[in-house]
Amino acid sequence: xxxxxxxxxxxxxxxxxxxxLAVLSLILSVICGLTGAFAKLSSRRxxxxxxxxxxxxxxxxxxxxxxMLIFYGGQVMLNDIGRLTGLWGYIDVNQFLAGVLTLGFIFxxxxxxxxxxxxxxxxxxxxxxxxxxxxxxxxxxxxxxxPQMVRYxxxxxxxNWLVLIKSTALVSVIGxxxxxxxxxxxxxxxxxxxxxxxxxxxxxxxxxGISDLILxxxxxxxxxxxxxx
Amino acid sequence: xxxxxxxxxxxxxxxxxxSPLDFVLIxxxxxxxxxGALMTLQLTFLALFLGGLLAVPMAIARAYGRPGWSQxxxxxxxxxxxxxxxxxxxxxxxxxxxxxxxxxxxLWGPVLSDPWWCVLIAFTLNTAAYTTEFLKGAIxxxxxxxxxxxKACGMSPFTRMRLxxxxxxxxxxxxxxxxxxxxxxxxxxIASTVTLQDLLGVGRWLxxxxxxxxxxxxxxxxxxxxIVLLISLLFRMAEKRYLRHLRPRGADSATPxxxxx
Numbered sequence: 001x002x003x004x005x006x007x008x009x010x011x012x013x014x015x016x017x018x019x020x021l022a023v024l025s026l027i028l029s030v031i032c033g034l035t036g037a038f039a040k041l042s043s044r045r046x047x048x049x050x051x052x053x054x055x056x057x058x059x060x061x062x063x064x065x066x067x068m069l070i071f072y073g074g075q076v077m078l079n080d081i082g083r084l085t086g087l088w089g090y091i092d093v094n095q096f097l098a099g100v101l102t103l104g105f106i107f108x109x110x111x112x113x114x115x116x117x118x119x120x121x122x123x124x125x126x127x128x129x130x131x132x133x134x135x136x137x138x139x140x141x142x143x144x145x146x147p148q149m150v151r152y153x154x155x156x157x158x159x160n161w162l163v164l165i166k167s168t169a170l171v172s173v174i175g176x177x178x179x180x181x182x183x184x185x186x187x188x189x190x191x192x193x194x195x196x197x198x199x200x201x202x203x204x205x206x207x208x209g210i211s212d213l214i215l216x217x218x219x220x221x222x223x224x225x226x227x228x229x
Numbered sequence: 230x231x232x233x234x235x236x237x238x239x240x241x242x243x244x245x246x247x248s249p250l251d252f253v254l255i256x257x258x259x260x261x262x263x264x265g266a267l268m269t270l271q272l273t274f275l276a277l278f279l280g281g282l283l284a285v286p287m288a289i290a291r292a293y294g295r296p297g298w299s300q301x302x303x304x305x306x307x308x309x310x311x312x313x314x315x316x317x318x319x320x321x322x323x324x325x326x327x328x329x330x331x332x333x334x335x336l337w338g339p340v341l342s343d344p345w346w347c348v349l350i351a352f353t354l355n356t357a358a359y360t361t362e363f364l365k366g367a368i369x370x371x372x373x374x375x376x377x378x379x380k381a382c383g384m385s386p387f388t389r390m391r392l393x394x395x396x397x398x399x400x401x402x403x404x405x406x407x408x409x410x411x412x413x414x415x416x417x418x419i420a421s422t423v424t425l426q427d428l429l430g431v432g433r434w435l436x437x438x439x440x441x442x443x444x445x446x447x448x449x450x451x452x453x454x455x456i457v458l459l460i461s462l463l464f465r466m467a468e469k470r471y472l473r474h475l476r477p478r479g480a481d482s483a484t485p486x487x488x489x490x
Contacts, residue, residue, distance in 0.1 A: 057454075059411070059457070060453065060454045060457035060458065061450050061453055061454060061457075062414070062415040062416075062417075062418040062429070062453055063415065063418075064418040064419070064421075064429060065418060065429055065432070065446055065449055065450050065453060066450070068429075068432075068433070068446050069443070069446040069447065069450065072436065072442050072446070073442045073443045073446060073447075075442070076442035076443070077442075162311070166311075166312065166313040166314070167313070168313075169313035169315045169316055170313075170315060170419075172315070173315070173422050180313070180315065180316055180319075184319065184323075187323070187324075191327065192327055193319070193323040193324045193326070193327055194320065194323075194324030194325065194327040194328065195327070197316055197319050197320040197323070197324045198320070198324075200312075200316050201308070201312045201316055201317070201320070204311060204312045204313060204316070205307075205308065205311045205312060208311045209311075
């Protein structure tokens with residue numbers, strides 16, 4: 001306990017990296033997920049097929065493989081393109097960016113499934129009524145689809161978020177100084193890796209516990225109009 | 230022999246001229262990738278099997294056990310479901326050596342200092358935690374009428390569990406279990422972070438050895454996609470067989486009628 005307290009600075013810094021990585025990836029994944037969900041529900045067959053192959057692809061490849069491919073391969077590809085076109089010089093893809101892009105892309109696919117289900121759960125008659133009342137597509141989305149979609153999507157969204165937070169640990173493998181990396185470094189210098197790994201497990205439990213509380217509050221807010229059995 | 234040579238010549242031609250990937254190198258190392266795939270499959274399915282063996286009694290205790298048992302098991306599943314598998318693996322592989330008692334015990338030499346065993350223990354405990362929770366959900370949703378009927382037939386609690394509750398609970402848990410199998414396979418890449426040569430481990434080795442950016446990872450990715458495809462096909466077949474009674478009416482019987490029409 002004393003030992004953990006001595007190293008609190010480095011653990012806190014790592015925790016900050018982990019949380020900001022998770023939040024940024026979440027924002028990207030919501031954008032990817034909404035795009036994917038509307039693509040999967042599109043009336044055009046080509047777009048629908050693109051959306052379906054996105055979610056199928058992501059679900060069949062482990063996240064770490066994709067992350068390494070983007071981190072190592074993406075860097076080479078960017079620089080090759082820059083050299084061939086002469087548009088930019090040497091670019092260094094840092095671990096944080098690779099992590100955000102990969103996690104956002106991966107969880108976008110899971111979010112797409114979540115949002116698709118939620119949109120389908122909204123009674124079709126409401127959309128038709130909104131169209132009949134002369135609402136624009138934007139108005140329909142903001143006033144009808146979105147508020148109810150959030151309500152239907154929230155349980156699965158919560159689940160995705162919890163999995164996302166746990167997945168951020170993988171970024172330490174490509175060398176980002178996140179919570180796991182920092183704790184591992186501290187544990188190795190002090191030869192007390194067990195103590196530090198237990199501390200990391202505990203911190204993750206606290207983070208997931210807090211987000212559970214926040215999402216429960218959001219759930220209460222968005223289902224204010226629903227009668228609970 | 231002849232076809233193999235022409236195929237190889239074709240690969241070499243493509244790799245040297247058009248493709249950014251070196252297919253010859255991948256072809257030469259294919260046996261290593263197959264070995265890596267076997268390691269991945271071995272770890273995944275051993276963990277799933279052992280985890281399943283642990284999960285069944287724990288799920289029953291969670292659903293029907295005495296109050297204290299259920300809470301204790303919940304603490305275990307909460308801790309393992311709420312934390313990253315990577316950290317759990319590190320805890321077993323790097324962490325246990327911190328204790329003098331563990332290093333001096335008879336288990337240290339053959340088991341706890343071996344990455345394969347540490348990874349297997351971590352994966353097993355992790356998948357057991359997830360399996361316990363959804364199996365508990367499936368057990369609890371057994372229709373009350375089925376239980377009453379089995380009591381009325383005079384079945385003992387053990388017979389009731391064996392003949393009534395578990396068969397239908399396994400069926401209800403089947404779709405969730407297919408996800409769990411795929412997630413365990415995805416999680417097994419963590420074995421490569423503790424020096425094991427699983428699929429991703431072989432890919433990393435190849436890239437490191439020849440200083441490449443794509444070949445190893447893309448080959449590993451294709452292997453993983455193939456395995457996932459195979460697993461989902463198997464589960465689709467299993468669902469067709471075991472969840473036949475839950476399909477909408479007509480979906481099954483319509484086929485021969487359409488064939489004749």
